[in-house]
Amino acid sequence: MSDDARLREKLREEVRRVAGAVVDPEIPVLSIADLGVLRDVTVEDGCIEVAITPTYSGCPAMNMIAVEIEAALANAGLGPAKVKTVLSPAWTTDWMTDDGRRKLKEYGIAPPPKGTHRRLPFGKELVACPRCGATDTSPIAAFGSTSCKALWRCSSCREPFDHFKCH
Amino acid sequence: MGIGSICVAETPLLRFILRRADDALILGHRLSEWCGHAPMMEEDMALANMGLDLIGQARLLYAYAAEVEAAGRDEDAYAYLRDVRGYGNLLLLEQPNGDFARTMLRQFLYSAFIDPYWRALAGSADATLAAIAAKAEKESAYHLRHAAEWVLRLGDGTAESHVRAQTAVDELWPFTGEMFEVDASERGLIDAGVGVDPEPLRRTFHETVSRVLVQATLTTPQGGWMQKGGRNGYHSEHLGHLLSELQYMQRAFPGAIW
Numbered sequence: 001m002s003d004d005a006r007l008r009e010k011l012r013e014e015v016r017r018v019a020g021a022v023v024d025p026e027i028p029v030l031s032i033a034d035l036g037v038l039r040d041v042t043v044e045d046g047c048i049e050v051a052i053t054p055t056y057s058g059c060p061a062m063n064m065i066a067v068e069i070e071a072a073l074a075n076a077g078l079g080p081a082k083v084k085t086v087l088s089p090a091w092t093t094d095w096m097t098d099d100g101r102r103k104l105k106e107y108g109i110a111p112p113p114k115g116t117h118r119r120l121p122f123g124k125e126l127v128a129c130p131r132c133g134a135t136d137t138s139p140i141a142a143f144g145s146t147s148c149k150a151l152w153r154c155s156s157c158r159e160p161f162d163h164f165k166c167h
Numbered sequence: 168m169g170i171g172s173i174c175v176a177e178t179p180l181l182r183f184i185l186r187r188a189d190d191a192l193i194l195g196h197r198l199s200e201w202c203g204h205a206p207m208m209e210e211d212m213a214l215a216n217m218g219l220d221l222i223g224q225a226r227l228l229y230a231y232a233a234e235v236e237a238a239g240r241d242e243d244a245y246a247y248l249r250d251v252r253g254y255g256n257l258l259l260l261e262q263p264n265g266d267f268a269r270t271m272l273r274q275f276l277y278s279a280f281i282d283p284y285w286r287a288l289a290g291s292a293d294a295t296l297a298a299i300a301a302k303a304e305k306e307s308a309y310h311l312r313h314a315a316e317w318v319l320r321l322g323d324g325t326a327e328s329h330v331r332a333q334t335a336v337d338e339l340w341p342f343t344g345e346m347f348e349v350d351a352s353e354r355g356l357i358d359a360g361v362g363v364d365p366e367p368l369r370r371t372f373h374e375t376v377s378r379v380l381v382q383a384t385l386t387t388p389q390g391g392w393m394q395k396g397g398r399n400g401y402h403s404e405h406l407g408h409l410l411s412e413l414q415y416m417q418r419a420f421p422g423a424i425w
Contacts, residue, residue, distance in 0.1 A: 054223075054302070056219075056220060056223060056306065057220055057223030057224045057226075057227055057299075057302050057303060057306060058219040058220050058221070058222055058223020058224070058226070059223065060219070087227070087295075087298035087299060087301075087302055088294070088297070088298035088301065089301070090298070090301040090302045090304075090305065091302075092305075121312055121315040121316045121319060121379070122316060122319070140209065141209035141212060141213065142209075142213055142309075142312075142313050142316075143209075143212050143213040143215075143216035143217070143313075144212070145212075147216060147219060147220065151209070165309070167305055167309075
């Protein structure tokens, strides 16, 4: 590897680290790297391009995430960078890292089960309560406070909780 | 044509994109009308969330239309500056919300069609359409399930909810034929592997609808006369009223930004 290529790779890694640390404004415990929203970083002729992907078509956080990436990179002395949105392959909750799932649970949100699946109407879904771990849980509302969440309740500890929908 | 209206020189591809974008925008707008008015808070959130998914899909499609037209317009221009005759959405989707049963039945019928449609379009030879479809398909699957659960509750609920759900099915049914309509403009795209032939999806649609309606103790209408026109800009009076609200700000204050 030439010195030039090595330098470029080092810059790419640095950009990935700084951009990946930007948090989801609606679930601030998760970084976009944890979520799998950060797709790619390229450095070409000194131009930095960061590719991100939306979780849902109408996710209102995308614009803010793009602005925050630009700001984070500028603050780290790495800018200017261009942030572009890519759609394919479509995001799935399977891209969420294990670390991300653990952080979600600690934050009080039941992480999505692994393996994207579809349920029939009124089909059963096994969701463990993020507070007490009981699986004696039931849905309250299919849609929650953000596109990616549903509202559930635990029959064991009686607490309501958010569940990150399997997508 | 109204002041400030745009007229889009439609190629088959552009027309195809705009029709799907219009479907998503108009239904998304209808659902947004429920915001603050749904029978319970959970459903208020559900309807708004589904509307958000749909408007998100519309944005992706309008942005792609802007790229294809290459006339220097942005996604907003198509939504806010086309007159009613320029819209190519399905008549089903512009029908007024009516009661909760009617809104849910409309959602169910559309979702039962569009879910397999997106799945098929995800294999399109057009990479952007395929990517948008693959994204939308996950959302439509969730909408279909949610709407189907309500059809079951309402149909197999009280005598009152049953009557309302059956009335909604009967009144909305004549608008379902249009979903399978293919004109010469779309036939070429289907042959090129860009569009999707809806005919093979008819069976999936009918199976989904019959299965849920039977379980909901509702009667599936058989055949009957089908109303068409939306795809070519011939709309019911309802769309004009809807657009007058949706487009008001840009018409009253052209180019306003905030």
